[in-house]
Amino acid sequence: MAAATGVNYEWAARYPEVGTKPLPVTPYISPEYFEAERQRVFRRCWLIVGRVDEAEKPGDFFVRDMPPLDTSALVVRGDDGKLRAFHNMCKHRGNQVAATPRGNACEAGFPCLFHGWTYDTQGRLAYVPDEQFFVGLDRSRTGLMPMACEVWEGFVFVHSDPAPSQPLTDFIGEIRTTYDGYFSTMKRVSGYQFDMNINWKVFIDVSVEGCHAAYVHGNNIARQFTGTENPFLHLPSKRLYKLHRTVSIPADLSREPRPLEGLSHKYNAATSYTPTQAKNTAEGLPPGVNPDRVPSWAFDILSLFPNMVMLTAKGTYITMTFWPLSVNRTRVDVVFYMDPAKTLGERVGQEYTIAMMRDVIREDADTLEPVQRGLESGALTEIPFSDEEIACRHFYLTVDRMVKNGK
Structure with a gap:
């Protein structure tokens, strides 16, 4: 069969280092490759575990499970x-010292429910029952085991190495100053968690390309973004960095919204999936959001390496964190952040966005588990990513580089 003619390599020409050849399916199905990811990616990267407003006052704490590290962060x-x-x-x-997901430890500290060892809010060992029977116990050397902890734009990052060689600012890299203040006004309004029978990278792949929308979301959000001029949702902006990547999603501004959408347009200042030209201009946004100032812009997707995807819009952002449980099992943690609603109409509009995104995520999930089974069948050996899927290719190669080279 003759090769396709008129192939568009616009993005590959802009980023020639990512290449165009099909890529092996091995990283999605190999237990050995997954173990290498755990050791060379997750143990060597800064990982987002929460927001600073989850621990605002002295003694406030939260716990986040980190399955690929076989631990939880306090x-x-x-x-x-x-x-x-x-x-x-x-x-x-080795027992856990914080048995609840969040709280305040100013009064009680962190008492282990196994033998009563108790730690203060600085991680120091404060009390040991029958301490006289522990020969040579030095409390000053027996505190909680630290992780490195730093903050970027209100996000709390931890590193399994208490003294990592790469500071967080270098890890964030080119985007570290481009979101200045964007996240600060929005507060958590909803969230949920679920497990899926997929490799953790499969959901990230689908999050950074738009060409599936007409098919997977054809009865849902696709009608807001695809039209006669852009039926396969080609994305007008794609930026590839050393570790991270962003894409911008355009809206079909010619279509008339459905009645409930229209109400959300009218009353809600924080709806990422019902865009209007008037609301979603670049005005008031930092340079990292809608970086190419696309006139028909609806929202961006920021793929923050290794395992978080953020949907960033005007007045709302959504985080999706993908925690691998095994080579083909993943925990997905979804959180919605929005500007505080000032009216009942805005609150209803926010709930509309949350419900609509629930359907979008369910549609992706229903598709991706069969995708994983196909990858594991042995019949498929390579994935031919298109030029529109260049962000998928970049993510694949970034993981692969760290697995093979450690950086």
Whole structure:
């Protein structure tokens, strides 16, 4: 069969380093490759575990499970006001010291429910029952095991190495100053978590391309973005960085919204999936959001390496964190952040966005588990990513580079 003619390599020409050849399916199905990801990606990268407003006051803490590291992070605001992170693990016999997902430890500290060892909000060992029977126990050397903990734009990052060689600013890289203040006004309004039978990278892939929308979301949001001029949702902006990537999603501004959409347009200042030209201009947005100032812009997708995807719009952003449980099992953590609603109409509009995104995520999930089974069948050996899927290719190659080279 003759090769296709008139192939468009616009993005590959802009980013020639990512190439155009099909890529092996091995990283999606190999247990050995997955173990290498755990050791060379997740143990060597800064990982987002929450927001600073989850631990605002001295003693406030939250716990975040980190399955690829076989641990959970305990993030606590010390009585000295400093934010720290520790392995949620007693130094005596390994039991968890924070048994609840969040709280305040100013009065009780963190008592282990196994043998009563108790730690203060700075991670120091404060009390040991029958301490006289522990030969040579030095409390100053027996505190909670620290993780590195730093903050970027209100996001709390931790690193399994308490003294990583790469500072967070270098890890964030080219985008570190481009979102200045964007996230600060929005607060969490909803969230949920679910597990899927997929490799963790499969959902990230579908999040950074638009050409599936006409088919997977044809009865839902696709009608808001695809039209006669852009039926396959080609994305007008794609930016590839050393580790991260962004794409911009355009709206079909010629279509008339359905009645409920129209109400959401009218009353809601925080709806990412019902765009209007008047609401979603670049005015008031930092350079990282709609970076190419696309006139018909609806929202962006920021793929923050390794395992978070953010949908960023005017007045709302949504985070999706993909925690691998095994080579073909993934936990998905979804959180919605929005500007505080000032009216009942705005609150209803926010709920409309949350419900609509629930349907979008369900449609993706219903598609991706069969995709994983296909990848595991052995019949498919390569994936021919198109030029429109260049962000998928870039993510694939970034993971592969770290697995093979460690950086």
